[in-house]
Structure formats: C-alpha cells, structure tokens
Amino acid sequence: xxxxxxxxxxxxxxxxxxxxxxxxxxxxxxxxxxxxxxxxxxxxxxxxxxxxxxxxxxxxxxxxxxxxxxxxxxxxxxxxxxxxxxxxxxxxxxxxxxxxxxxxxxxxxx
Amino acid sequence: xxxxxxxxxxxxxxxxxxxxxxxxxxxxxxxxxxxxxxxxxxxxxxxxxxxxxxxxxxxxxxxxxxxxxxxxxxxxxxxxxxxxxxxxxxxxxxxxxxxxxxxxxxxxxxxxxxxxxxxxx
Numbered sequence: 001x002x003x004x005x006x007x008x009x010x011x012x013x014x015x016x017x018x019x020x021x022x023x024x025x026x027x028x029x030x031x032x033x034x035x036x037x038x039x040x041x042x043x044x045x046x047x048x049x050x051x052x053x054x055x056x057x058x059x060x061x062x063x064x065x066x067x068x069x070x071x072x073x074x075x076x077x078x079x080x081x082x083x084x085x086x087x088x089x090x091x092x093x094x095x096x097x098x099x100x101x102x103x104x105x106x107x108x109x110x
Numbered sequence: 111x112x113x114x115x116x117x118x119x120x121x122x123x124x125x126x127x128x129x130x131x132x133x134x135x136x137x138x139x140x141x142x143x144x145x146x147x148x149x150x151x152x153x154x155x156x157x158x159x160x161x162x163x164x165x166x167x168x169x170x171x172x173x174x175x176x177x178x179x180x181x182x183x184x185x186x187x188x189x190x191x192x193x194x195x196x197x198x199x200x201x202x203x204x205x206x207x208x209x210x211x212x213x214x215x216x217x218x219x220x221x222x223x224x225x226x227x228x229x230x231x
Contacts, residue, residue, distance in 0.1 A: 002156060035216045044206055047219035088157055092215035098172050099159035099216050
C-alpha cells in the first residue's frame with residue numbers, strides 16, 4: 001500500500017486530454033513539492049514535472065502539473081501513442097522522513 | 111551531460127549482502143548542491159526510495175530499510191555505493207541510482223539505466 005494514492009490505470013484516445021490524480025496527506029503533498037515521473041516500457045523513470053508544476057527542458061508543454069491541498073494532478077493534453085507509459089508521483093513525507101512514491105498509473109492510449 | 115551507470119552482482123543468496131556501485135560521468139560527485147540516491151523497483155511493481163547521501167557525506171535512509179542499508183561515496187572514483195544486508199527474496203528488484211537536488215527532496219534527475227538484482231539460492 002503506497003503512501004500516495006494513484007489510480008492504477010487511465011486511458012484515452014489520441015488527441016484527448018487525460019488527468020492522473022495523486023492523493024496524499026498534510027505530511028507529504030500538503031507541505032512539500034510534488035514530482036512526476038514517466039516510465040516508458042523497459043526503461044528507467046524520467047523526471048516529467050518538478051516543484052508541483054515546472055517542466056524540465058525538453059518536456060513538451062502538453063504535460064502540466066498542479067497541486068491543491070493534499071492532492072496533485074498530472075494532465076496530458078493532445079494525447080499521443082508515445083505517451084503510453086507508467087506515471088508516478090513523489091513527494092517528501094515529513095512524518096516518515098523519507099521520499100514516498102505513488103503506486104503508479106498505467107496510461108493506455110487506445 | 112551527467113550520466114549514471116549501475117554495476118554489481120546480479121545474483122545474491124538469501125541472508126547475504128547486496129552490493130552495488132553507481133559510476134558518475136560528465137560531472138563531479140563532489141559538486142555542492144546535490145544528493146545521490148538509490149531507488150528500487152520490484153518486478154511488475156512500483157518505485158521505492160532506498161536512501162541518499164549528500165556531497166557532505168550525510169545520509170538519509172528509508173525508515174523501513176534503515177537497519178540494513180549503507181550508502182557511501184568514493185570521491186576518488188567519482189562513484190557512490192549501496193550495501194543492503196540480510197537480503198531476502200523481497201529484495202529482488204531493479205535498482206536505480208539517481209541524482210537529487212539539495213532542498214528538493216523527491217526530485218531525481220537523471221537516473222541510471224537500472225540493474226536487476228535477484229535474491230535466490
């Protein structure tokens with residue numbers, strides 16, 4: 001059972017907008033930055049969003065992050081087949097004194 | 111650009127110690143402002159943070175693994191290492207090393223390609 005809760009799966013058709021949620025608590029998302037990672041099949045995770053809503057250079061602006069209270073969301077607009085991957089949220093947890101990850105969401109592009 | 115590469119034993123017997131090394135290239139591990147992390151992923155499952163070490167040598171470990179984990183740095187070789195003792199089958203996973211950013215706990219970039227460690231007799 002992960003400290004951060006994500007839906008196990010999400011799906012959409014090409015061109016659609018998809019949102020993936022990440023629910024936590026006051027000790028993690030509520031008081032610290034949220035990060036999102038994309039893991040393409042058979043590869044290492046890659047930083048997708050940092051500090052709640054910032055994109056590293058090279059990440060398309062189709063990807064956006066937001067945070068409200070103890071929850072965060074990753075939105076992908078203009079969905080493409082190459083977006084099919086697992087997505088993970090992460091944050092520092094003050095109570096556990098450690099980094100916690102969500103269980104991951106498998107995104108399928110139909 | 112910074113690159114990380116994991117290496118070590120791919121097969122470890124139960125109760126023994128898992129040892130991995132992460133070689134850093136394209137930058138110095140002694141650079142201030144960064145941390146150096148280990149993260150693992152059991153087959154078909156999600157990510158689990160193991161711990162990290164700052165350039166100062168300070169370490170932070172996942173409380174659930176703390177009693178068994180040691181992360182250290184070898185500045186002369188520009189690499190850092192992971193030791194996990196008393197392993198069981200539950201420690202079978204792909205182990206990744208990654209660079210973090212001081213003050214931005216949870217930010218890992220870039221990552222190594224990962225190395226599979228199997229615990230089996």
